[in-house]
Every structure is written in structure tokens, then in C-alpha cells.
Amino acid sequence: MHRDISKARAEARFMLEAIHTPDDQLTLEQRQDIARKTVENFRDNINKGFLSYRKSVTQAEDFAYTEWQGQGSVMRDVLGREFIDILGGFGLYSPGIRHPKIVAAVKAQLDRSPQYSQEMLDPLRAQLARVIALLTPGDIQNGFFANSGTEAVDGAMKLAKMYTGKAGFISTLKGFHGKSLGALSLLGKAVYREPAMPLLESVIHVEFGDAEQVERALSIARAVGQGVAAVVAEPIQGEAGAVVPPDDYWPRLREICDHYGVLLIADEVQTGFGRTGTIFGVDHWDVTPDIMCFGKALGGGVVAMSAFFAKARIWECLTPNPFMHTTTTGGNPLACAAALAHIEVMLDEDTPGQARDKGAYVMGKLSELKGLYPGILESITGKGLLIGMNFVDDEIGYKVAAGLFARRVLTAGTLTNAKVIRFEPALTISYEQIDEVLNRLEDTFKSIAV
Numbered sequence: 417m418h419r420d421i422s423k424a425r426a427e428a429r430f431m432l433e434a435i436h437t438p439d440d441q442l443t444l445e446q447r448q449d450i451a452r453k454t455v456e457n458f459r460d461n462i463n464k465g466f467l468s469y470r471k472s473v474t475q476a477e478d479f480a481y482t483e484w485q486g487q488g489s490v491m492r493d494v495l496g497r498e499f500i501d502i503l504g505g506f507g508l509y510s511p512g513i514r515h516p517k518i519v520a521a522v523k524a525q526l527d528r529s530p531q532y533s534q535e536m537l538d539p540l541r542a543q544l545a546r547v548i549a550l551l552t553p554g555d556i557q558n559g560f561f562a563n564s565g566t567e568a569v570d571g572a573m574k575l576a577k578m579y580t581g582k583a584g585f586i587s588t589l590k591g592f593h594g595k596s597l598g599a600l601s602l603l604g605k606a607v608y609r610e611p612a613m614p615l616l617e618s619v620i621h622v623e624f625g626d627a628e629q630v631e632r633a634l635s636i637a638r639a640v641g642q643g644v645a646a647v648v649a650e651p652i653q654g655e656a657g658a659v660v661p662p663d664d665y666w667p668r669l670r671e672i673c674d675h676y677g678v679l680l681i682a683d684e685v686q687t688g689f690g691r692t693g694t695i696f697g698v699d700h701w702d703v704t705p706d707i708m709c710f711g712k713a714l715g716g717g718v719v720a721m722s723a724f725f726a727k728a729r730i731w732e733c734l735t736p737n738p739f740m741h742t743t744t745t746g747g748n749p750l751a752c753a754a755a756l757a758h759i760e761v762m763l764d765e766d767t768p769g770q771a772r773d774k775g776a777y778v779m780g781k782l783s784e785l786k787g788l789y790p791g792i793l794e795s796i797t798g799k800g801l802l803i804g805m806n807f808v809d810d811e812i813g814y815k816v817a818a819g820l821f822a823r824r825v826l827t828a829g830t831l832t833n834a835k836v837i838r839f840e841p842a843l844t845i846s847y848e849q850i851d852e853v854l855n856r857l858e859d860t861f862k863s864i865a866v
């Protein structure tokens with residue numbers, strides 16, 4: 417695209433005008449313009465691959481579904497078409513979209529100071545660290561804030577290397593930890609790793625849920641003198657499709673790591689802050705990891721926010737030079753205000769308890785559907801409101817995703833990756849909305865079964 421300053425200004429103005437226009441004053445023509453331009457911009461300036469990948473989004477009637485406004489578990493597109501959201505931004509929207517108390521805290525902080533000076537001591541960040549230290553299991557105490565889950569994982573890896581003086585990691589097949597060069601080294605799928613190789617040296621992958629494979633890998637690493645800094649895993653694998661490990665997995669990982677003098681890192685980016693029915697995923701098994709990573713829901717679905725936290729004795733290695741790991745925007749006041757408000761909402765509204773009860777309800781209903789439609793739904797996995805609907809194959813899964821979309825249920829599922837579709841709504845979704853989704857799901861199954 418050739419440089420054109422006045423066009424750049426006009427294009428910026430186009431969207432600013434839309435943002436500043438009260439929603440009931442946007443004309444149909446303006447709305448259609450936004451939908452049309454969004455497709456063009458994706459095609460020309462983001463990645464045209466998305467348009468073919470997201471067929472059920474882009475081939476909708478005359479205009480692609482273009483998101484515009486959300487509240488709770490309802491997402492409206494720019495033309496006013498309304499969806500019930502059971503994707504929950506892959507766990508971002510645990511308290512619901514635009515929870516009023518979280519939005520209010522962010523607005524109040526926006527009027528005071530949105531970013532840090534970078535030199536004075538910032539009170540919100542310090543207070544949030546204290547709150548999280550009090551929430552986390554065992555003696556987890558110090559933390560660092562960043563913007564994305566990926567950054568939290570990268571920071572945790574770096575801390576583990578600094579503390580142990582070792583380079584290696586043990587990670588899990590199909591595990592998801594982000595796609596930066598560091599986090600990608602841990603990720604457990606060839607398709608994303610191969611083009612970026614070589615990645616970090618000495619990462620060993622083992623199957624998720626089998627602690628004995630971790631033990632074997634550590635004993636071999638010790639025998640051949642290969643240093644391992646940490647074992648990294650999700651308490652419940654999210655991206656892999658809500659995969660719950662056996663109950664003795666995490667307690668065994670704790671024992672094995674202690675035995676070999678290796679750190680245990682729990683990637684709670686998706687499971688943290690209530691998603692699985694407890695505040696943290698590891699709480700199901702009463703395990704205290706050495707380092708924990710947070711992201712997604714931490715900022716309450718309002719501001720991007722992530723963190724890694726560790727025990728004080730591990731953090732010691734960062735104290736002589738606190739600039740060993742830094743970020744300019746991580747843990748900014750808006751993000752901290754959002755996280756503090758989200759934590760208060762989580763405790764006041766008992767969103768972990770809501771996840772537990774609603775999750776049990778959904779799992780029960782899905783089991784009934786599985787009995788009625790065995791040729792479609794193969795199994796149901798997960799805990800709390802991190803639920804995986806496992807279909808018999810990709811094609812059936814894609815038909816379900818497209819069918820749900822046509823029935824205005826927002827979910828994820830692409831042509832090539834739809835065997836497992838996550839049922840991961842806001843923890844505050846109402847039972848009426850859940851029932852409505854289940855009705856539309858059954859309706860979709862019926863249409864596929866004939």
C-alpha cells in the first residue's frame with residue numbers, strides 16, 4: 417500500500433466517528449459500511465487467510481458478522497444480530513463481557529492516571545501483587561505483571577533458568593503456552609513449532625497426564641547430565657480440548673519435582689481465577705507449584721493483563737538487579753484496576769462456585785445429548801466451565817460449529833480443527849441462557865443426524 421497521509425487521516429477519522437456516535441444514532445448505512453470495510457481491511461491489511469478460515473463468520477447473509485458490542489454473555493454484531501457467547505474469548509470473559517464493576521474501576525482509574533511514570537512507585541501494582549500473593553496456594557509471594565499470557569510464560573521460563581542455572585524444560589504434548597519463541601518451545605504441536613525451529617534447546621515433551629513419563633525423562637536427563645530447570649504444564653489442558661489429568665497427576669508432579677530438585681510451573685493462564693470451579697486449577701489437587709502463570713481472565717475481560725508469581729526464595733535471584741526482567745506497559749494502572757475489581761467480583765459473586773455448579777449442570781445435559789446422538793458427540797471432558805465437546809470427527813465438529821453459529825451461538829471451530837469444541841462461557845452466564853444454548857445445540861444435532 418502506498419504512503420498516503422491524508423488518506424490515513426481520513427481512515428482513522430472514519431472509525432473514530434463511529435466510536436463517538438451513540439449507538440442508537442448510527443445509521444444502517446454506516447453500519448453496513450463498517451461491516452464491508454472490516455472485511456476489506458482484514459483481506460488487505462491483516463490476513464486474508466482469516467476470511468476463508470472463518471467461513472461461518474464471513475459467509476453470513478449479505479454482511480460478515482462484525483462484532484460491535486457485548487454485555488454479559490451476549491455479543492451483538494454491528495448490524496444488531498445477537499449471539500449467546502459460549503466461547504468466552506477462550507477464557508478471557510470469566511466475569512462476563514463488560515462487568516459493570518470492572519468497567520467502573522477502569523473508568524475511575526482512567527480519569528486519574530492510565531499509565532505509569534516509570535520512575536515513582538506505583539500503588540496499584542503493589543497492592544495487586546499483595547492480593548494475588550494472598551489468593552495463591554502455599555507460600556507463593558512475589559510477582560511480575562505483563563500484558564499477555566505468552567509473556568507470563570516466557571518470564572516464568574526465564575526465572576526458572578536464572579534460579580536453577582539449568583537450561584532444560586519438560587513440557588507436554590498438545591500443551592499450549594503461547595507462540596513467542598520461548599513459549600513456542602514448550603508448545604506441544606509440530607505444526608506451529610516446525611517453521612520456527614530451532615527453538616530453545618533441551619525441551620523434552622512427554623504425554624500429558626502421565627507423571628511416570630516425567631519421572632523417566634528426569635531420571636534419563638540426570639543420567640546423561642542434561643540440566644532441567646522446570647516441569648511446565650497446564651492444570652487442565654485448555655487449547656488441547658479441556659483435558660483433565662488423573663487425580664494423582666499433580667500431586668505426583670510435585671513429589672517428582674521435589675525429588676529431582678526441579679521447579680514446577682503451573683500455566684494457569686486459562687484455568688486461573690475460577691474457570692474450573694476453584695480459584696486456581698491446582699486447587700483441585702491441593703498442590704503448590706513453584707511458579708504460576710496467569711493471563712486471560714485476570715484483567716476481568718476489560719484490560720489485557722498477565723502475571724507470573726513465585727515463592728520468595730526463588731524470587732531472590734531477581735532482587736540484586738530488579739531490572740533483569742522489565743516491561744514498560746505490563747501491570748499498568750488500568751490493567752491493575754481491572755484485575756483488582758475482577759478479583760473482588762470473583763469473591764463477591766463466587767464465580768468459581770458458579771463455574772462448579774453450572775459446569776456440573778452442563779455436563780449432565782451434554783451426557784444426555786451424547787446418549788441421544790452417539791453418532792455426533794463422542795465424549796465430554798473438562799471441569800467447571802472449561803468443557804470440551806468431543807465430536808466423532810472434524811467434519812461433524814465443524815457442522816456443529818457452523819450450525820451453532822447459524823443459530824446465533826458464538827463458539828469456535830474451524831474446518832480443520834473442530835473435533836473438540838469448547839463450552840467455555842462467562843462464569844456468570846444465566847441458567848436461562850445455558851438452557852437456550854442447549855436447545856440450539858440439540859436442534860443442530862437433529863439437523864445433522866438426519
Ligand SMILES: *Cc1c(COP(=O)(O)O)cnc(C)c1O
Nearest residue numbers: 564565566592593594654685686
Ligand atoms: C491462552 C494461553 C496462553 C497464551 O496467552 P496469550 O494471552 O494468548 O498470550 C498461554 N498459556 C495458556 C494455558 C493459554 O491458554
